[in-house]
Amino acid sequence: MEDAYFTQHKVKKGNEIANLSKDNQIIQICEVDQQFEQFSQLNDDKIEEEFKKCNKSNFIKNILNQFINFLIDHGDEIIIVSLMAEQKDRDIVQIRKEFQNFIRGKKPNATMLVSILKSKRFSSHFHYFLNYFSIDWIKSRPLKDRKKHLLCINFLIRCKNKEQLIDHIIQYKKKL
Secondary structure, eight states: OHHHHHHHHHHHHHHHHHHHHHHHHHHHHHHHHHHHHHHHTSOHHHHHHHHHHHTTSSHHHHHHHHHHHIIIIISOHHHHHHHHTTTOOOOHHHHHHHHHHHHTTOOSSHHHHHHHHHOTTTHHHHHHHHHHTHHHHHHHSOOSOHHHHHHHHHHHHHHHHOGGGGGGSOOOOOOO
16 A cells, blocks of 8 residues: 555656756746847847857857858758758758868857858858757756857847947957
């Protein structure tokens, strides 16, 4: 009799923990949306000032690695091809190969970021990624500092409409 009671109690506790976990995920998703909206309402000077604090960190590297992953492996092939359709008729294999050549020898850092933002071939892919996939990536991952990632994404989205913001991305050069 006691075994059945304890088994039933364990199952009940397990369900409560699962429900709490789902509730926490929903709360985190709502917080991500709210924080992103708050950053989108900042003026350019303020968001640039906040972005400069993130520039040395891994946030840019994380975003670039996710973009590379999106374009090479997990992105919607129809979208990727259609974004390139204006330039030439290419299939997904050609586009991915061209992108791999574009990033060959580059590390995911501010220099790579600037080259992607200024690229005629891949900037549209990057902005598509930022607008439609990056937020889902942040919601689905246990990142340490989601707020800083959201700030960087918001700043990078603004770079499309105001190209002078790209000039404020600090690129570090190795000392010889």
